[in-house]
Amino acid sequence: MGLRTISESRCFGGVQGTYSHASTATGTEMRLSVFVPEQGRSSALPAVIYLSGLSCTEENFTVKAGAQRWAAELGLVVIAPDTSPRGPNVADDPAYDLGQGAGFYVDATESPWAPHFRMYSYVAEELPALIADKFPLRPGALGIMGHSMGGHGALVLGLREPGKFASVSALAPIVAPSQVPWGTKAFSAYLGQDRQLWRPYDATALVEDGHRRPDLIRIDQGEADKFLGEHLRPELFAAACARAGQAVEVHRHAGYDHGYFFVATLIGEHLRHHAELLAKR
Amino acid sequence: MGLRTISESRCFGGVQGTYSHASTATGTEMRLSVFVPEQGRSSALPAVIYLSGLSCTEENFTVKAGAQRWAAELGLVVIAPDTSPRGPNVADDPAYDLGQGAGFYVDATESPWAPHFRMYSYVAEELPALIADKFPLRPGALGIMGHSMGGHGALVLGLREPGKFASVSALAPIVAPSQVPWGTKAFSAYLGQDRQLWRPYDATALVEDGHRRPDLIRIDQGEADKFLGEHLRPELFAAACARAGQAVEVHRHAGYDHGYFFVATLIGEHLRHHAELLAKR
Numbered sequence: 001m002g003l004r005t006i007s008e009s010r011c012f013g014g015v016q017g018t019y020s021h022a023s024t025a026t027g028t029e030m031r032l033s034v035f036v037p038e039q040g041r042s043s044a045l046p047a048v049i050y051l052s053g054l055s056c057t058e059e060n061f062t063v064k065a066g067a068q069r070w071a072a073e074l075g076l077v078v079i080a081p082d083t084s085p086r087g088p089n090v091a092d093d094p095a096y097d098l099g100q101g102a103g104f105y106v107d108a109t110e111s112p113w114a115p116h117f118r119m120y121s122y123v124a125e126e127l128p129a130l131i132a133d134k135f136p137l138r139p140g141a142l143g144i145m146g147h148s149m150g151g152h153g154a155l156v157l158g159l160r161e162p163g164k165f166a167s168v169s170a171l172a173p174i175v176a177p178s179q180v181p182w183g184t185k186a187f188s189a190y191l192g193q194d195r196q197l198w199r200p201y202d203a204t205a206l207v208e209d210g211h212r213r214p215d216l217i218r219i220d221q222g223e224a225d226k227f228l229g230e231h232l233r234p235e236l237f238a239a240a241c242a243r244a245g246q247a248v249e250v251h252r253h254a255g256y257d258h259g260y261f262f263v264a265t266l267i268g269e270h271l272r273h274h275a276e277l278l279a280k281r
Numbered sequence: 282m283g284l285r286t287i288s289e290s291r292c293f294g295g296v297q298g299t300y301s302h303a304s305t306a307t308g309t310e311m312r313l314s315v316f317v318p319e320q321g322r323s324s325a326l327p328a329v330i331y332l333s334g335l336s337c338t339e340e341n342f343t344v345k346a347g348a349q350r351w352a353a354e355l356g357l358v359v360i361a362p363d364t365s366p367r368g369p370n371v372a373d374d375p376a377y378d379l380g381q382g383a384g385f386y387v388d389a390t391e392s393p394w395a396p397h398f399r400m401y402s403y404v405a406e407e408l409p410a411l412i413a414d415k416f417p418l419r420p421g422a423l424g425i426m427g428h429s430m431g432g433h434g435a436l437v438l439g440l441r442e443p444g445k446f447a448s449v450s451a452l453a454p455i456v457a458p459s460q461v462p463w464g465t466k467a468f469s470a471y472l473g474q475d476r477q478l479w480r481p482y483d484a485t486a487l488v489e490d491g492h493r494r495p496d497l498i499r500i501d502q503g504e505a506d507k508f509l510g511e512h513l514r515p516e517l518f519a520a521a522c523a524r525a526g527q528a529v530e531v532h533r534h535a536g537y538d539h540g541y542f543f544v545a546t547l548i549g550e551h552l553r554h555h556a557e558l559l560a561k562r
Binding site: 011012222253 | 290291292293294297344345347349350503505534536537538540541542543545546549
């Protein structure tokens with residue numbers, strides 16, 4: 001698996017890079033951002049995959065979240081993939097919440113999306129193998145987190161792949177896509193009308209259907225987030241976890257909105273959550 | 282002086298806002314970004330103006346530097362103005378290093394720039410008065426710093442206005458614009474061909490001409506910065522300061538380039554430099 005270097009910059013003693021590779025999962029060239037702290041020169045390190053939200057590429061998180069400062073301190077590799085396949089030969093939609101930039105971390109079954117929109121397989125299978133091959137990662141010490149649509153992805157991947165991802169957290173996630181407009185629009189397009197087929201991609205449904213994690217799932221949510229009541233609804237996931245006995249903490253923060261100033265404020269605590277769980281691996 | 286709120290977001294317990302106002306100095310609507318940490322709700326705080334580099338607006342620093350995390354810890358207000366007047370009725374040039382986005386912190390005397398390109402007066406006079414009026418600032422406790430073209434601006438303003446700016450620092454600054462291509466191009470256009478008229482806008486020349494500061498000037502420079510040898514040349518300023526007895530520290534950092542990953546890595550130490558000097562005011 002070849003990795004093409006788009007850019008590399010020294011940052012907080014480590015290296016912040018942007019790379020691309022030919023993805024077998026999506027059939028496209030996929031970009032990703034990787035920060036390797038200085039400790040990675042001599043040791044294999046725990047790592048966290050960060051999944052971004054609607055309309056983002058691998059770049060938004062990389063330049064806006066300030067994660068490198070904390071990752072350098074904690075000795076964590078941080079990987080941020082793009083949010084969908086892209087390119088002139090890839091299906092798209094003019095809306096920001098469907099198509100390129102809005103992969104929703106599912107394997108699409110419907111036309112015209114099915115050939116390339118396979119972000120679940122990409123993040124669950126191809127990406128972990130790629131980064132393990134190319135960067136100094138400690139086997140088994142991989143966490144996953146995300147923001148908004150990427151928080152949905154992190155919860156779903158964490159619940160379905162507990163053996164692959166040893167820690168899970170989410171910032172302002174879409175926790176019940178089958179029940180909110182962003183999710184029902186995307187799932188109808190990518191997965192079709194049979195709502196039973198949506199359940200493997202809905203964190204709340206996955207908990208209802210028996211999926212569990214042994215570790216605590218951490219969620220943070222801003223209370224001034226304009227998408228909170230319509231699209232995010234963390235209370236639905238919290239209630240399902242309470243009924244099922246799944247450990248979850250939902251921290252609510254007065255005054256914070258949905259943007260990257262919220263992500264930047266909380267990213268340090270989230271990376272610490274992962275570092276503590278991954279230290280045991 | 283009215284201030285129009287473009288956006289405000291909670292960030293690290295404080296408020297990160299973007300505002301605009303009708304500038305008397307430039308005759309245009311000018312934008313600025315202001316971070317007020319939580320301490321500003323009950324106290325008047327020291328503040329630092331950050332001047333950005335070529336092609337930047339007030340936004341680049343605001344979203345990329347991660348300054349809010351340190352400013353919240355140190356109790357500093359941080360203000361980032363735009364780098365030039367802008368608008369359809371403002372002179373411009375297709376090059377990235379002249380015209381809109383490239384004000385060079387001078388008061389232009391030449392056509393077509395003179396009517397609006399008055400960034401020296403804007404930063405020296407109008408901006409300090411505006412922020413003192415609108416935000417919880419402690420009188421006399423104002424520092425200035427900048428990056429690249431903005432580092433040039435900070436050094437010049439700091440040397441010419443030591444009574445107004447109580448602390449000065451720069452990241453990868455243009456220290457001798459009269460001697461390098463970026464500066465000679467801009468100064469020829471904005472100030473004309475008489476090089477004597479450039480000296481008040483050249484930090485190295487200002488030191489040669491007797492300008493001094495009582496405090497230490499801090500400069501940081503990446504050694505993998507592709508502009509180092511042609512445009513930045515910190516050794517010219519260091520030599521002038523050594524001859525003149527002006528205290529300066531130039532910290533060089535192996536492997537770091539010119540971009541915001543370098544700024545993000547050093548911004549905490551720079552804000553600390555300012556906080557320590559401003560604490561005495």
